[in-house]
Amino acid sequence: MPLVIFVDDSETALASTRMVTSQMPIEVKQYTEAQKALAEIQGGLVPDLIITDLNMPVMNGFEFLTELRKVPALTRTPVLMLTTETKDELKQQGKALGLTGWIVKPFNPAQLKSAITRVLRLPA
Amino acid sequence: MEDEMQILKSVSMLLDHIRAVEEDTINLSRESLLKLSTYLEKNNMVIDDDVAEALQYQDIISQQLSATIEAIDEVQKSLTVFDHAYANDENIAIVSMEKLQGKLGRALTKAQEKRDAFSGKIHQAADADDEIEFF
Numbered sequence: 491m492p493l494v495i496f497v498d499d500s501e502t503a504l505a506s507t508r509m510v511t512s513q514m515p516i517e518v519k520q521y522t523e524a525q526k527a528l529a530e531i532q533g534g535l536v537p538d539l540i541i542t543d544l545n546m547p548v549m550n551g552f553e554f555l556t557e558l559r560k561v562p563a564l565t566r567t568p569v570l571m572l573t574t575e576t577k578d579e580l581k582q583q584g585k586a587l588g589l590t591g592w593i594v595k596p597f598n599p600a601q602l603k604s605a606i607t608r609v610l611r612l613p614a
Numbered sequence: 615m616e617d618e619m620q621i622l623k624s625v626s627m628l629l630d631h632i633r634a635v636e637e638d639t640i641n642l643s644r645e646s647l648l649k650l651s652t653y654l655e656k657n658n659m660v661i662d663d664d665v666a667e668a669l670q671y672q673d674i675i676s677q678q679l680s681a682t683i684e685a686i687d688e689v690q691k692s693l694t695v696f697d698h699a700y701a702n703d704e705n706i707a708i709v710s711m712e713k714l715q716g717k718l719g720r721a722l723t724k725a726q727e728k729r730d731a732f733s734g735k736i737h738q739a740a741d742a743d744d745e746i747e748f749f
Contacts, residue, residue, distance in 0.1 A: 500672075501648060574732045575734075590749060594735050596671065600663060602746075605746045
C-alpha cells in the first residue's frame with residue numbers, strides 16, 4: 491500500500507485526518523514535528539505522498555518542504571499543504587518550492603480523499 | 615500619574631487572568647477532542663463529513679487563542695517597559711506613553727492579521743468553493 495505521511499503539530503488535526511483516511515487503501519504515518527519526519531526520511535523512509543501543515547514551531551511547512559527536496563529520493567514526491575492560511579503569496583511561495591497542492595482547513599473530507607486518490611492514482 | 619499607573623497594573627493583572635483562561639481552554643478542548651477521537655477509533659466508528667469538519671475546529675480554536683496569548687505577551691512586555699521608564703524618570707512618562715500607544719497598536723494589528731491567517735475557511739459562506747488547489 492502507498493505510504494502517506496501527515497505532519498501537523500496539532501494532535502487533534504492528525505486525529506481528524508487519520509479518521510477520514512482510515513478506510514482508504516493507504517498506509518499512514520503521522521508526525522507532530524516536521525524535523526522528526528525529515529530525520530526518518532533522510533534515514534531511508536520513502537513516502538508516496540506527504541501532507542503537511544504550514545505553521546509549526548521549530549520547522550514550518552516551507553522549511554520542511556525545502557529540506558525534503560534535497561533528499562534525492564524525494565525530489566518529485568507529491569507534497570500537499572494542509573493549512574488555515576489562504577493568502578495567495580503563500581501559495582505562490584509554496585508552488586515555487588515545489589509544492590503539489592494547497593488544502594485549506596477545515597478540509598472537506600470527500601475533497602481530501604479525492605485529492606489523495608488523484609495524486610496516488612488509486613482506483614476511484 | 616499614580617492613578618494611571620495603578621490602572622495599567624490592573625490591566626496587566628486582567629491580561630494574566632485572560633491568558634490563564636485561554637491556556638485552560640486550549641488544553642481542555644484538546645483533551646476533550648482526543649478522548650472523543652480515541653473512542654471513535656477504538657470502536658471503529660466511521661465519521662460523516664459534518665463530524666470530520668467539527669473535529670477540526672479544535673485546531674483552529676487552539677491557533678486563534680495562541681495568537682491572542684502572543685498579543686497579550688507583547689502588550690505586557692510593553693507595559694513593563696513603560697513601568698520601568700516611569701519609575702526611573704516621571705518626566706519621560708509622556709514620551710513613553712506615546713511609544714506605548716504605538717506598541718499596543720502594532721500588537722493589535724499583528725493579532726488581527728493572525729486571526730485572519732488562522733481562520734481558514736471558517737468565515738466563508740457554507741456554499742463557498744472548497745476545491746483543493748493543485749499547482
